[in-house]
Amino acid sequence: MAKIESVSVCIARVPLDNAVTFSTRTVTAREYCLVKVRSVDGVEGLGYCYAVNTSGRLLSVAVTDLLGARLVGQESLRVEGLWQEMYQEALLQGRVGAVMRALSGIDTAVWDLNARTAKLPLYKYLGAMVEDRVPAYASGGYYLPGKTPQKLGEELASYVKDGFKAVKMKTGRLSPREEEDRIRAAREAIGPDVLLMLDANNAWHDLPTALLHMNRLEAYDPHWIEEPFSPDDLDNHAKLAQRTRVTVATGEIEAGRWRFKEMLDKQAAGILQTDATVCGGISEWRRIAATAASYGVTVSPHAWHDVHVHLAASAPNARHVEFMPDDHIVNFRRLIDRQIVAKDGDLLLPQTPGLGFEFDKEAVRKYGTRAPGSDDVWQVVRRA
Numbered sequence: 001m002a003k004i005e006s007v008s009v010c011i012a013r014v015p016l017d018n019a020v021t022f023s024t025r026t027v028t029a030r031e032y033c034l035v036k037v038r039s040v041d042g043v044e045g046l047g048y049c050y051a052v053n054t055s056g057r058l059l060s061v062a063v064t065d066l067l068g069a070r071l072v073g074q075e076s077l078r079v080e081g082l083w084q085e086m087y088q089e090a091l092l093q094g095r096v097g098a099v100m101r102a103l104s105g106i107d108t109a110v111w112d113l114n115a116r117t118a119k120l121p122l123y124k125y126l127g128a129m130v131e132d133r134v135p136a137y138a139s140g141g142y143y144l145p146g147k148t149p150q151k152l153g154e155e156l157a158s159y160v161k162d163g164f165k166a167v168k169m170k171t172g173r174l175s176p177r178e179e180e181d182r183i184r185a186a187r188e189a190i191g192p193d194v195l196l197m198l199d200a201n202n203a204w205h206d207l208p209t210a211l212l213h214m215n216r217l218e219a220y221d222p223h224w225i226e227e228p229f230s231p232d233d234l235d236n237h238a239k240l241a242q243r244t245r246v247t248v249a250t251g252e253i254e255a256g257r258w259r260f261k262e263m264l265d266k267q268a269a270g271i272l273q274t275d276a277t278v279c280g281g282i283s284e285w286r287r288i289a290a291t292a293a294s295y296g297v298t299v300s301p302h303a304w305h306d307v308h309v310h311l312a313a314s315a316p317n318a319r320h321v322e323f324m325p326d327d328h329i330v331n332f333r334r335l336i337d338r339q340i341v342a343k344d345g346d347l348l349l350p351q352t353p354g355l356g357f358e359f360d361k362e363a364v365r366k367y368g369t370r371a372p373g374s375d376d377v378w379q380v381v382r383r384a
């Protein structure tokens with residue numbers, strides 16, 4: 001038993017070395033919401049979520065003013081009860097988006113606290129499927145100035161050379177003919193046997209536009225087409241799924257078990273990319289994965305491999321974890337003290353208690369933002 005003494009939050013703003021472009025936006029810095037839940041025994045559980053370019057403060061206010069106080073003085077093993085109480089507290093402001101991301105960070109930290117208290121790696125505390133590794137794909141293939149199809153192919157081939165058997169690239173920004181040139185170069189560079197995932201980042205506004213692209217790119221045998229439309233446009237996802245032989249994958253910015261059930265009922269996705277740092281934490285991720293299992297659908301979690309290796313290792317219907325091979329595009333790895341190791345296309349599971357890393361104190365001091373008049377990057381919610 002471990003009573004919760006405090007909940008702390010820090011917004012870290014980490015600039016990118018170079019601006020990076022998606023099909024639909026350009027990013028110059030990333031903000032992360034870091035959460036610590038501390039027990040009266042002095043054990044700290046960690047959680048985090050991505051707070052996009054500039055909106056970190058929205059999430060920290062959700063922790064300090066809305067959710068954190070619900071946990072202080074409570075028993076940390078009462079995970080389901082704490083989740084339900086936070087969800088109920090935020091019913092008018094939450095359910096999806098910034099507040100649900102904050103709730104996700106807190107819920108992850110509660111699980112981590114309990115696993116650390118039990119002195120078990122998180123995936124074993126959750127009930128492991130496997131003991132040492134989970135399959136992954138190398139995620140890259142972004143748009144950069146001067147990046148020709150040939151250079152894109154060389155980048156993806158470098159991941160294959162490093163042992164990956166599956167790679168992902170962006171699509172949807174350029175014309176169908178230009179995108180075909182990129183995808184052809186990618187397939188030729190990686191060979192016929194490597195899985196090639198395509199991520200459109202909500203690029204297409206209607207079915208005819210999507211079909212113009214899909215009709216050209218099907219020939220290169222993509223493993224999935226990811227986020228073809230806005231996440232709210234489930235009907236077009238379902239129509240596209242009927243019209244193409246490529247599996248439609250989505251769900252990385254969706255939250256709550258009910259929306260995922262709707263997605264499954266409409267047959268809008270053949271693979272769910274549920275993200276525990278977005279959907280409502282580890283608790284909600286497991287509920288969604290269990291629902292997907294009953295529909296015979298695989299979950300391939302989006303980004304944040306430091307959390308998702310544990311979930312993929314403990315869910316029977318989880319497959320490839322997304323892995324960013326460097327910190328050029330996603331720079332969260334600068335904020336933690338240990339990195340997951342990739343080997344032969346798999347990610348090796350951490351064997352230390354909990355998530356298996358600590359926040360890097362120096363980095364958090366460097367990148368953490370401070371409230372006006374405060375020297376501390378952490379804001380702490382504790383009993384008055």
Ligand SMILES: [Mg+2]
Nearest residue numbers: 199226227252
């Ligand atoms: Mg994506």
